[in-house]
Amino acid sequence: MPIQYYLFLSLALFCIGIMGTLMRRNAIIVFMCIELMLNAVNLLMVAFSKMYNDASAQIFVFFIMVVAAAEVAVGLAVIVMMYRKVHSVDINILNRLKH
Amino acid sequence: MSTYEILFWFLTVMALSCALGVILSRNPVNSVLFLIATFFAISGHYVLMNAQFLAIVNIIVYAGAIMVLFLFVIMLMNLNADTEPQKNRLVQFAGVISGGALFLVVLAALRTSSVNVLEQSPTDIGLIKNLGKTLFTQFVLPFEISSVLFLSAMIGAVVIGKKEEAVSEIKN
Amino acid sequence: MTNLVWLVPLFPLIGFLINGIGWRKMPKGAGGVIGSLAILASFAVSLGIFFEVKSSGTSTVVHLFDFIQSGKLYIPFAFQVDALSSLFLLIINGIGFLIHVYSTSYMHDDEGMVKYFAYLNLFVFSMLLLVLGANYLIMFIGWEGVGLCSYLLIGFWFKNRDYTNAAKKAFVMNRIGDLGFLVGMLLILFNYGTLSYNEFFGQLNGGTVQLSPNMYNWIAICLFIGAMGKSAQIPLYTWLPDAMAGPTPVSALIHAATMVTAGIYMIARSNALYSLAPMALNLVAVIGLATAILAASIAIRQYDIKKVLAYSTVSQLGFMFLALGVGAYTTAVFHVMTHAFFKALMFLGSGSVIHAMGGEQDIRSMGGLGKKMKITSITFLIGCLAIAGIPGFSGFFSKDEILAATYAHSPIMYYLALGAALMTAFYMFRLYFLTFTGSFRGTHDQEHHLHESPAAMTIPLIVLAIMSVIGGYVGLPAVISEHHTFNTYLASVVTNFGHHHLEHSTEWMLMGLSTGLVIIMIIVAYNATKKPNFKPNTGLAKVLENKWYVDELYDTIIVRPLLALSSAFDRFVEKMGIDGVVNGVGKTVRWGSDRVRLLQTGQVGFYIFIMVIGMTLLFTISFFWVQ
Numbered sequence: 059m060p061i062q063y064y065l066f067l068s069l070a071l072f073c074i075g076i077m078g079t080l081m082r083r084n085a086i087i088v089f090m091c092i093e094l095m096l097n098a099v100n101l102l103m104v105a106f107s108k109m110y111n112d113a114s115a116q117i118f119v120f121f122i123m124v125v126a127a128a129e130v131a132v133g134l135a136v137i138v139m140m141y142r143k144v145h146s147v148d149i150n151i152l153n154r155l156k157h
Numbered sequence: 158m159s160t161y162e163i164l165f166w167f168l169t170v171m172a173l174s175c176a177l178g179v180i181l182s183r184n185p186v187n188s189v190l191f192l193i194a195t196f197f198a199i200s201g202h203y204v205l206m207n208a209q210f211l212a213i214v215n216i217i218v219y220a221g222a223i224m225v226l227f228l229f230v231i232m233l234m235n236l237n238a239d240t241e242p243q244k245n246r247l248v249q250f251a252g253v254i255s256g257g258a259l260f261l262v263v264l265a266a267l268r269t270s271s272v273n274v275l276e277q278s279p280t281d282i283g284l285i286k287n288l289g290k291t292l293f294t295q296f297v298l299p300f301e302i303s304s305v306l307f308l309s310a311m312i313g314a315v316v317i318g319k320k321e322e323a324v325s326e327i328k329n
Numbered sequence: 330m331t332n333l334v335w336l337v338p339l340f341p342l343i344g345f346l347i348n349g350i351g352w353r354k355m356p357k358g359a360g361g362v363i364g365s366l367a368i369l370a371s372f373a374v375s376l377g378i379f380f381e382v383k384s385s386g387t388s389t390v391v392h393l394f395d396f397i398q399s400g401k402l403y404i405p406f407a408f409q410v411d412a413l414s415s416l417f418l419l420i421i422n423g424i425g426f427l428i429h430v431y432s433t434s435y436m437h438d439d440e441g442m443v444k445y446f447a448y449l450n451l452f453v454f455s456m457l458l459l460v461l462g463a464n465y466l467i468m469f470i471g472w473e474g475v476g477l478c479s480y481l482l483i484g485f486w487f488k489n490r491d492y493t494n495a496a497k498k499a500f501v502m503n504r505i506g507d508l509g510f511l512v513g514m515l516l517i518l519f520n521y522g523t524l525s526y527n528e529f530f531g532q533l534n535g536g537t538v539q540l541s542p543n544m545y546n547w548i549a550i551c552l553f554i555g556a557m558g559k560s561a562q563i564p565l566y567t568w569l570p571d572a573m574a575g576p577t578p579v580s581a582l583i584h585a586a587t588m589v590t591a592g593i594y595m596i597a598r599s600n601a602l603y604s605l606a607p608m609a610l611n612l613v614a615v616i617g618l619a620t621a622i623l624a625a626s627i628a629i630r631q632y633d634i635k636k637v638l639a640y641s642t643v644s645q646l647g648f649m650f651l652a653l654g655v656g657a658y659t660t661a662v663f664h665v666m667t668h669a670f671f672k673a674l675m676f677l678g679s680g681s682v683i684h685a686m687g688g689e690q691d692i693r694s695m696g697g698l699g700k701k702m703k704i705t706s707i708t709f710l711i712g713c714l715a716i717a718g719i720p721g722f723s724g725f726f727s728k729d730e731i732l733a734a735t736y737a738h739s740p741i742m743y744y745l746a747l748g749a750a751l752m753t754a755f756y757m758f759r760l761y762f763l764t765f766t767g768s769f770r771g772t773h774d775q776e777h778h779l780h781e782s783p784a785a786m787t788i789p790l791i792v793l794a795i796m797s798v799i800g801g802y803v804g805l806p807a808v809i810s811e812h813h814t815f816n817t818y819l820a821s822v823v824t825n826f827g828h829h830h831l832e833h834s835t836e837w838m839l840m841g842l843s844t845g846l847v848i849i850m851i852i853v854a855y856n857a858t859k860k861p862n863f864k865p866n867t868g869l870a871k872v873l874e875n876k877w878y879v880d881e882l883y884d885t886i887i888v889r890p891l892l893a894l895s896s897a898f899d900r901f902v903e904k905m906g907i908d909g910v911v912n913g914v915g916k917t918v919r920w921g922s923d924r925v926r927l928l929q930t931g932q933v934g935f936y937i938f939i940m941v942i943g944m945t946l947l948f949t950i951s952f953f954w955v956q
Contacts, residue, residue, distance in 0.1 A: 064202075065267055067169055071176055071195075073260035078180035080252025080938050086231060087185055088934075090192050093223065094176060097199055100215075104283075108206045113282045113291040119211055120292070123218050124303045128310035130223050134230050135318040141234050149933050248934070255938060259945045266952035 064105035071098035085137050085147040089130070096126050164205060172198035185236045189227050196220040208283035330377040331389050331410045337374050337418060338461065340367040341454040348447035360443030361433035364450050368429050371457070372422035379415045386821055387411070390463050390527065397466070404524055409463035413662070413822040417460040417594060420666055424586045424673050425453050427789035431677055432578040434785035435684060439576075445485060449582070452478035456587050460594055464525040465514050468595065472510065472559065475588045476503040482583065483575040495571040502568040506558015513551030520544065530601040542605070549602055549609030556592025561643050562620045562650060567880050569643055573635040577680030580635060585642050585676050586669035593649050593661050597823055600658045604826040614654020614738070618745055621647030623877065625752035629759070630866060630873035633690050634679045637760050641716070642672055644753060648731055651746060656826030657734035659816045663803075664727040670800050671715040671724055674793035678709040681782040681790065682764060686775055692763045693863050694775070699765035701779040704787045706765045708794040713761045715797045717754035717847050720840075723801030729840055736839060737831050747843060754847045758854035763861060770861075 071094060078091030100119045107115030137147060144151055175198060178191035196219045203212035281287055292300060344367030348360050382388075388411030396406040408414075429449065436442045455474025462468040477500075484496030514524060520540055521529055556562070561569040572584055583589070596603060596613070603610055621644045628640035645668050652661035683690055685702055699706035715724035728750060736743040769776055781787065803814040816825075831839075866874045875881075 062267070063165070063169075066264065067172070069260060069263055069267075070173060073256045074173070074176045074180060076259060076941055077252050077256035080255060080934060080941065081180060081249045083934070084185055084236070086227060086236070087180075087188050090188060090227060091180060093219070094179060094192065094195065097196065097215075097219070100211075101199055101202060104203055104206055104208045104211060107208070107282065111282060113288060114295065116208055116211055116283065116288060117292055117296050120214070120288075121296075121299060121303065123214065124306065127218060127223060128306050130226060131310045131314045132317065134226060135314040138230060138233065139317055147234065147236070152931075152933065248938075251938060255941045255945065259941060259948070262945050262948045262952070266948065 061105060061109055064102065068098045068102035068105070071095075071101070083148050083150060085140070085149050085152075086134075088149065089133055089137070093126060093130070096122060161205065164201070168198050168201040168205070171195075172202070185231050186228070189224055189231065192227075193220050193224050196224070203283075206283065207281075210283060210285040210288050330374070330381050332391060333374060334378060334391050334408050334410050334461065335393055337371050337378070337422070338454050338457040340370040340374075341450040341457065343367060344450035345447050345454060348443050348450060352441070352443035352447060355443050357437065357442045358433070360446045361429070361437075364446030365426060365429040365433065367450055368422055368426040368453060371453070372419075372426050375415065375418035375422045378410060379419055382410060382412055382415045383818065388527075388821060390525075401522065402518075404464060404466050406467065407463035407525075408461040408467075409526060410461070411822050412819050413594075413598060414460050416662070416666070416819070418457065420669050421453065421456050421460065421587050424669055424793075425449075425582060427792055428578045428582045428586075428673065428677070431581075431680070431786050431789045432576075434783050435578055435680055436576060441485070445482075445576070448478055448481045448485070449579075452482065452583060452588075456591070459591055463527070464523075465517065465529075466524050468598075469507075469510065469514065472507065472555070472591060475583070475591065476500060476507070476559070479503070479572070479583050479588055482579040483572045485575055485579070489574075492574040495568070495574040499568040499572050502565045503558045506555045506565055509551045509554025509557070511555075513548050513555065516544070516548045516551060520548075526598065530599075533601045533605060545602065545606040546608045549599075549606035550612060552595065552599060552602075553592075553609060553613055556595055556650075557616070560589045560592030560646050560650070562592075562616050562647065563623065566620060566624070566643050567876075567883065570636050570639040570876070573633070573639050577635065577676060577683060580639070581673045581676035581680070584639065585672035589642065589646055590649075590665045590669070593646075593653065593665055596650075596653050597658045597662050600823050600826070603653070603658075604656070604824070610654050610656065610826070612654070614651050614742065617647045617650025617652075617654055618742055618749070619647070620644065621651060621749040622745060622752075623647075625749045625756065627873055627876050628756040629752060630870050631756075632693055632863075632874075634682065634692050634695075634760065634764065635676075635690055637692075637756060638672070638676055638679060641675075641753065641757065644749060645672065645716070648728065648746070648749070651742070652731040652734060655734050655738035655742075657730065658823045658825055659819045660727065660730040660734055660825075662819065662823070663815050664731060667715065667723040667727040667797070667800050670793055671712040671722075671797040674708060674790060674797055675712040675716075677786070677790055677793065678705050678712065681705040681786055684782055684786070685779050686771065687778050689771065689775060692760065693861075694771040695764045696767040696770045696861075697765070698769075698779065702765075702781045704781060704790060708790040709765065710761060711794045711797055713757045716757050717851065718750060718843060719847065720844055721798070723797050723799070725844075726801035729843065732843060733831055733836055733839055736835070743839075747846070750843060751846055751850050754850040755854050758851045759858055762855055762858040767858070767861065 075091045075095035075098060078094065079088050082088055082091070100122055103115045103119045103122075107113065107119075140152065141147055172195055175191045175195040179188050179195065182188050182191060196215060200212045200215045200220075203209075203215060344364050347363055348355070352360065388409060390407050390409050392405055392407040394406050395403070397404040429446070432445065432449070436445055439445065452475060455471045455478060457471070459468050459471025459475060462471060480496045480500040483499055484493040486492050517529060518524055521532055523529055523532075558565045569584055569589070573580055575583075603613075624640045624644035624647060628637050628644065631637045631640060645664070649661045649664050649668070652658075652664060681702065682695070682698060682705060685698070685705075686695065689695070711722070715722040718725045718728045732743060732746055732750065735746050769779075803818075865871075872878070
């Protein structure tokens with residue numbers, strides 16, 4: 059397969075992820091779309107690693123997964139705490155950044 | 158079409174449609190399930206490219222751990238389709254437009270690039286032995302530091318997630 | 330000694346610095362002593378320089394340092410020591426010293442006494458610079474300096490609004506004249522490339538640069554405008570009577586003996602130029618004569634003792650300019666000297682009277698002071714005799730020379746000048762009789778307070794009185810002696826213009842005529858003041874009392890329109906225009922920031938949206954625009 063196919067596939071997944079973060083108001087769904095974006099990048103990296111026959115790209119994917127896992131842990135803790143405060147996961151309620 | 162191509166297209170369609178399902182479904186539990194399916198499709202792509210280690214790790218870590226965590230949280234909050242807040246139409250529209258615009262721009266930029274064709278013969282770099290070698294020789298420092306990262310994430314999660322009274326005690 | 334001429338202005342400068350810096354801490358007496366000693370030291374050096382110049386008869390330029398050097402323009406800081414400047418040095422330092430001594434007693438109740446002496450020293454320093462300068466720029470520096478000190482000293486009692494207004498008036502009118510002076514200087518510089526006297530006058534006589542005759546006139550007239558302001562001639566004279574708001578010794582020093590004579594010094598110094606500008610000379614003579622007559626007429630009906638003396642000064646200055654205008658430069662300088670003696674004497678005498686009257690200055694409340702204040706009364710009488718022109722006193726010789734020169738120039742002007750001289754005699758003796766003779770018209774308390782002034786005040790009076798008598802003998806007229814000491818002394822610097830050779834018989838006749846008429850005027854004055862009757866004035870007397878309403882005229886024509894213009898500027902240009910623009914910028918920024926603030930919604934989704942847009946734009950730019 060020419061690399062362009064993987065390129066466009068990854069791009070499409072990434073843009074779908076972006077649309078998701080912009081369209082949804084549920085904080086958890088937004089988070090999941092972010093994970094989707096990360097995975098799109100992973101896919102692209104692996105494709106390039108195959109193209110250039112270089113292993114470091116796959117190692118990088120490995121680290122991306124590491125970071126994603128840590129991020130999910132902390133992020134979900136934050137969401138849970140937020141739910142405890144306002145009993146909702148609507149991101150429109152979180153507008154303290156305005157000040 | 159060779160088997161490879163058929164598999165490729167099948168996995169592509171599955172990935173895209175499940176991704177769309179993630180963002181379009183109203184029930185958050187459905188979104189999680191769609192996302193898991195997407196991960197499976199992507200892992201299939203990894204297998205196609207002979208990145209075996211990553212395929213397995215993707216399933217175990219992402220689909221197995223992270224998504225389960227998401228499901229736990231959703232269950233905890235008892236979210237379902239009726240309580241789902243919806244953004245107003247204008248914002249949704251704007252989101253679609255902007256995402257689409259980005260897609261088109263990058264597409265146009267990469268359209269004329271001349272890149273190689275992927276080798277179809279399987280390569281060895283995705284094998285766990287080779288990956289391991291690279292990981293523990295070239296990238297050993299990030300590897301060790303990632304353990305520190307995990308430690309901090311764990312501590313952070315525990316601290317943030319504690320109950321109200323305990324948190325305010327720590328604050329005082 | 331000539332090389333040490335820089336010491337002469339240095340002593341007063343040091344006195345100014347010491348008094349000026351330490352005036353809050355120093356005891357009052359110390360300020361007076363320092364100030365007076367500085368002037369005394371200057372006087373000693375001036376005396377040495379005077380004798381040196383008198384015996385050698387040469388002019389020397391003492392170069393101190395290069396002042397301005399820019400391109401082709403070269404102006405050194407140099408002093409010119411010659412007959413004219415050394416004479417003025419003596420006058421300034423001598424009379425200055427006497428007035429300093431007088432002030433130690435007159436001002437000893439005042440809190441700002443040390444500050445006063447600092448100002449006085451600064452004034453003397455500036456005046457010395459003025460007369461010592463070897464080029465017009467140094468003279469101008471001194472010119473401005475004396476204007477400044479005049480302002481500082483007139484408004485010395487600054488808590489009184491009227492006094493500070495008078496100071497402002499003096500300064501502003503001076504400034505108007507200074508503009509003319511500057512234009513004149515620039516014309517000289519432009520045409521001759523130099524401001525130094527020797528070079529400029531040398532070129533005038535040698536004639537390397539030939540200008541149209543009109544240019545000489547223009548330069549001369551411009552310089553004369555400066556003299557108009559400084560020496561209080563029409564139309565810039567109204568500041569001098571108001572300047573009487575300052576302490577009396579200040580009036581004596583600045584507005585009688587020194588500063589107001591700066592204009593005459595300047596024209597005498599530039600006599601080479603004026604001799605080439607007959608039209609300017611005519612203008613000078615006419616204005617001088619008109620001023621003399623106008624001021625004398627006003628003095629006839631003034632009731633403030635200092636105002637009478639002020640108008641008298643203006644009138645006498647008019648005489649001096651008249652002398653300059655008919656080409657008798659040395660005569661004008663002669664009259665400067667004699668006038669300095671008797672006018673300073675009379676001002677100091679009036680100070681003594683005011684001191685005794687506890688601050689009262691209105692002569693309608695005085696009378697019969699001669700009994701209680703013998704020294705003041707006698708010295709004042711000597712001053713009056715001198716100014717009236719009684720033979721034997723200094724004023725006779727100098728005034729008579731002026732009248733003679735005028736007669737040789739134009740008989741009509743002579744008769745007008747004679748009329749002014751007669752008015753001088755009348756108002757001066759009216760003042761004397763009303764103040765010192767007759768019976769006292771003041772309050773009982775004032776009568777008890779009357780006493781002769783202390784020695785520090787009376788001794789200068791006596792010295793000046795002596796000088797008023799003998800000071801004239803250096804300038805004996807041709808009919809009496811062929812040897813005119815004064816003129817020969819100044820001949821190296823000043824060349825009189827025009828030929829004023831009158832027949833000896835004509836001169837005797839003129840002298841006799843003026844003396845006789847003056848004596849008649851004195852008798853008229855005595856009769857007018859025997860039984861004083863101070864009804865409110867009507868008709869011509871009222872006009873005279875109100876100074877011909879000149880001040881009111883200036884106010885309507887000049888002051889009010891300027892004030893209206895300035896307030897119009899304030900409303901339209903300042904408030905609406907400039908403030909509008911400056912505040913408008915602020916308001917626009919505020920308005921803009923209010924709008925931009927709305928971007929901060931605090932919603933994460935919105936932020937991400939903007940991020941995506943930004944990313945898209947960046948991609949577009951980097952892929953499609955950058956080559």
